Amino acid sequence: MNDTPPTADGVTVEQQRPLRLGTRRSKLAMAQSGQVAEAVRQLTGRPVELVEITTYGDVSRESLAQIGGTGVFVSALRDALLAGEIDLAVHSLKDLPTAQPEDLVLAAIPVREDPRDVLIARDGLTFETLPAGARIGTGSPRRMAQLNAWARTHGREIETVPIRGNIDTRIAFVTDGELDGVVLAAAGISRLGRSAEISQYLEPDTVLPAPGQGALAIECAVTNAPLAAALAELDDPYTRVAVTAERSLLAALEAGCSAPVGALADLLADGQVVTEMRLRGVVGSTDGKTLVQLSITGPVPASSEEAVALGRELAAAMLDKGAAGLMGERAL
Template sequence: MTSTAPALRVGTRGSALALTQTTTVADALRAASGRDVELVRVTTTGDRSTASLSTLGGTGAFAAALRQALLDGECDVAVHSLKDLPTAPSPGLSIAAVPPRADHRDALCAREGWTLDSLPRGARVGTGSPRRAAQLRLARPDLDVQDIRGNVGTRLARVAPGDLDAVVLARAGLERLDLLDPVTQTLAPEVMLPAPGQGALAVECRTADLDELGPVMAELEDVPTRWCVTAERAVLATLEAGCAAPVGTHARTVAVDGGVQVSLHAAVVEPSGARRMERQGAVVVPPSASPVDGARVTAELGARLAGELLADGAAALADLPATSA
């Protein structure tokens, strides 16, 4: 039975990918709450500008306007791609739910069915991500890596003779848009570590509304995903880096005797692709731990690995602002 409560207003960016992601969350919110759900489209700085992501302030280019709409009462909930969400807390707002994660990996979409290994020397490969660009140069120093912007469809359309030979995109976005046909290779984390939180969504609301919305958000929450992205984002936070930095991370969970093991791989890559500095580690979250306790333990893991990277000179390697853990 439909609730008599007001409709939940869900803020979203207006791109095809954002609308697809938000619609999935909206359907889950409708089912969990019994309330009607309305989408509120918000245009962000990142949507308006065609400048390179590294010149737009990184992650905040896509999140700030949505967060402001929440604080201004224009919507009740906002849906973000978690990799676009700054790691610093936003006063008055809380990440109320992290749904199950989609594929975390990056995907190569190339002409002629080429893979990363079979791309011709000097092939033109487009990406808007400094992280992807640095790892492409590390794997294939001979490639001509070009900075591009635009939505998924625009980027894919550039893979054509006389323009680009390939682009690299998040596989999760391609899958959500039913655009997997152009994928010629899914890149393993050993080749290209994904962005912290890649493939995951964040459902954010005003902290003051958690008492009301908390039970609904609990229906959307996936605890193992929360633990993994918490570890990954702790790396980014400790490095004081954003998506304009060549930082990759990936965490995964596996059941072990004594609880759940969370393993984390983190790397910082010199923008030129000349060097990659990496660390790996793991913690076991005991069965008695609450979801909050588990998140605290995994955050400590991410901060520890980032601290080790900083101690080894990662800040200078990738021109990060952080100088100490």
Template sequence: MKLRLGTRKSLMATTQSQQVADRLTALTGRAVELVGITTLGDVSKAQLSQLGGTGVFVSELRTHLIEGDIDFAVHSLKDLPTAADPQITIAAIPLRDDPRDALVGAVKLADLAPGARVGTGSPRRIAQLRALRADLEYVPIRGNADTRIGKVAAGELDGVVLAAAGLTRLGRDGEIAQLFDTDEMLPAPGQGALAVECLTGRPDLVELLSVLDDARTRAAVTAERAVLAALEAGCSAPVGAYAADDGHTLNLTATVVAIDGARAVRKSASGPRTAAMDLGRELAAAMIAQGAGTLMGSH
């Protein structure tokens, strides 16, 4: 009997879900079929920051999981709320793809003319981009990757900023003009990683899906998301975090940036992979002590 994998219906979502399905079949021999589900984030025309951001791409998938319509679901990890749902287990976090942000356009950010129009729907990206180039116009946009990139091709925008991982999964990484180093722009917590969820009450499925898990990726994103949770921020807030794992130690850096790009709190900390959650919480506490909380409300 085929396992039913719930996924959003966008090309990006179905592509990454199919990759997970193929990997699971290769490792376990279990056949998987995709079940497309429409979420609030897919149908609303509002900016994600207006929707509240957190969970708008996730809640319908979880409802179908709880109601037994699907066996497991795949999400972009950065879309997941940081608060745990006891009914649901993240059974696997596969090996992460490139976590960085990417500029699609003809030239790099530094080479854009003053006043050039750059599209992104993310307050986190806008805040950090303004810190790099305050003289550009940042345009809030929604839509899938094709729609956003199309605005550049049509001349409506001079560039758009998207997650490098998504562009690679869609085979459109050849259109990247610039990959932002994490020193320039910290990604969203969990960016580039996927979450594979199933019901906590299905230990057989939790065990089956665990073959997809990558321990280093799980530790890194746990630390990043602990920062987000401790700051009590949603996925639309101007918070960037990235943890690099050198095999022994997690090196975590996080930032909160005012939406005008003029002020920021940025801190780093290191610790063992086994203490990822504590590392993130302690770093967030140090950031709050330096005034990060006052920047959270400035967007």
């Protein structure tokens, strides 16, 4: 119960206080958190201020696999939530560990952006028109595995080069002539208003995205039930069941967010009516020599529990096909 006395117009001091939204400091994080902040303002009628928080993943220059991968971009935000320093946090869903802390709640998963990966290459080249030996930058073992597998299948020669850095830094590798191209998430490029620089969208049949890619997660403390209930208005149920299935697959494979695992849940429509969901998953060696790629189709999950079950079923089939031996990082 809120015992804060109301002001003359009936609004409590607590309701007048700006909501503190925790965000990473990168340009992309600030852009997507700003979009969420505006939605929360419109929803609650309260001002929202961004609180910039530096995470370990932002300051380390090591590869994600070396620094632990899972959770390196979110732990500082979660600590701030639990300490009461912020009221809510916005994460890129693909960065979240699959295990949800009991004292925090994913209050909303808004409508997902385009989940695909994209190529940004010199001279607007595509994978089909890149020269032999083209150097392609990516910080993702998942992308490396699938790009190298594509090249082997099509008799092409490319070199995948591991890189770190924000979107500006990665694109600069191309504009400075150090690399022929880089592969990034379409959603991030779109949120920064840089879609005109995209050379090619990579269809999921070629490269499956990371589980949860393109989706945002809005998190708050379980103890702040009124805020969680308000934020739930921003939740998209189709996005939630889709990413829940994808993350369930990741969890059942016991893989972290930097393991070479791709997953995408598609909602399949019969005319205007969504009738089924197809979940696709892939695990591969980074050299592209071996891929385990399977899919499963079932009714659209009516609950998170059903979405979890779908992910586990596909994971079991992939493990039967040898997926465990292809993952460099295992979540313990």
